[in-house]
Amino acid sequence: MSAAASLYDQASSRRQRAEGHLRLAFQTRADASVLASLYQQGCLKARFPRPEEAGWPEALLLNLSGGIAGGDHLETEITLATAAHAIVATPAAERFYRALTLTEPARVATAITLAPGAHLEWLPQESILFDACALTRHTEIALAGDAVFLGAEMLVFGRAAMGERLTCAHVDDKIRLSRNGRLQLHEATRFSGEIAARLGAAAAAGTAAGTALLIYAGAQAGAYLAALRDALTEVEAGASLVLPDLLIARILAPSAWALRGAVQAGLQVLRGGRRMPRVWQG
Numbered sequence: 001m002s003a004a005a006s007l008y009d010q011a012s013s014r015r016q017r018a019e020g021h022l023r024l025a026f027q028t029r030a031d032a033s034v035l036a037s038l039y040q041q042g043c044l045k046a047r048f049p050r051p052e053e054a055g056w057p058e059a060l061l062l063n064l065s066g067g068i069a070g071g072d073h074l075e076t077e078i079t080l081a082t083a084a085h086a087i088v089a090t091p092a093a094e095r096f097y098r099a100l101t102l103t104e105p106a107r108v109a110t111a112i113t114l115a116p117g118a119h120l121e122w123l124p125q126e127s128i129l130f131d132a133c134a135l136t137r138h139t140e141i142a143l144a145g146d147a148v149f150l151g152a153e154m155l156v157f158g159r160a161a162m163g164e165r166l167t168c169a170h171v172d173d174k175i176r177l178s179r180n181g182r183l184q185l186h187e188a189t190r191f192s193g194e195i196a197a198r199l200g201a202a203a204a205a206g207t208a209a210g211t212a213l214l215i216y217a218g219a220q221a222g223a224y225l226a227a228l229r230d231a232l233t234e235v236e237a238g239a240s241l242v243l244p245d246l247l248i249a250r251i252l253a254p255s256a257w258a259l260r261g262a263v264q265a266g267l268q269v270l271r272g273g274r275r276m277p278r279v280w281q282g
Contacts, residue, residue: 018065018072020044024088026057027081033057036081044074051087052275058087060279061124063094070099070134072106080118080147089123091279093156096127099134102170102192108137116145119218123267123277126154126210126256134170141177141217148218149177150270152263155189156210156256168194177217177246184246187213208236208252210259216270221247224270231265234258 022044027036033055040046043065051058061076068074078088096106114120129135141149153175158164170192177185189211216224221241228239228249235258239249249266253259264280 018043018063018069018074020063020065020072020074022046022061022075023077023079024059025079025081026084026086028083033083033085035059044076049278052277056085056087056121058089058277060089060091062091067095067097068106068108068135069097070101070104070106072108074106074108076110077113078111078120078122079113080115080120082115083117084115085119087121087123087277089121089277089279090125093126093128094124096129096133096135098130098132099170102132102134102168105134105136105170105172108135110137110139112139112141112149114141114143114147114149116147119148120150121271122149122151123280124153125279126156126260128156128159128256129166129169129171131158131164131166132168136172137174139175141175142181143177143179143217145180146219147179148220149215150218150267151175151215152212152267154210154212154259154263156259157208160209160256166195175213175215177215179217179245184217184243185215185248187248207254209255210253212251212253212259212263214239214249214251214263214266214270216247217245219245221245227269228266231269232262234265235262237262 020042023039024046025036026033038046043063045062045064047060049058080086143149157166173189175187224247225239225241236252237249241247251262253262
């Protein structure tokens, strides 16, 4: 082996990886929801724009690494105390880049804990999966008492503007939601290896460019079902009342733009027509 090749191998074994840890908590003070604590380390940061409406503080989560590559490790914890309200969003789409190997995935973990009476809107923008990306992402949502959770997740299969479709990837994406310690939802998206044929099957994504999941967990879930179905007629979608206090919708769309539009239409219903956060406008 040449000296240059040996140096290359050594450098490859010491590849720089992004690390990020973020802990964010809200509480009530004088009948207002306020930031209680913030811890940020590495590439994960939080910013707090002026909220669109009183009583709903907003936090924007930023990944300063500029995207997520294989081997990166990001952890986020969000906690709302009793009766606290908050909106947590991202300012732009997250990109999951091509990995050097599918056996070294990026690891992204999010833990959300809501005390009784708390209400969180978890509104990250779309995740764009580059061809040959490798990702393990787990989201745990723990609700207590009558807490309310509204969340959205969008996965875009490749970069349409580059003429790219997913042909191979490793994706292990799980969302688990429990109330008072009892599991109510376990949503898992998994595919690995050469996936073009399987992802393009009619029973999977077909010709869709992306998929989305909307979750509303709260006592008013049933009241939104009919309006949510009406809002999603422009795309292939289905909405179900899984439990009296759990409503979910799954969406397939022919483009990232159509996917985003459908999610926004669904969120308008589930947010009672309230104005969307500024990062979602336009």
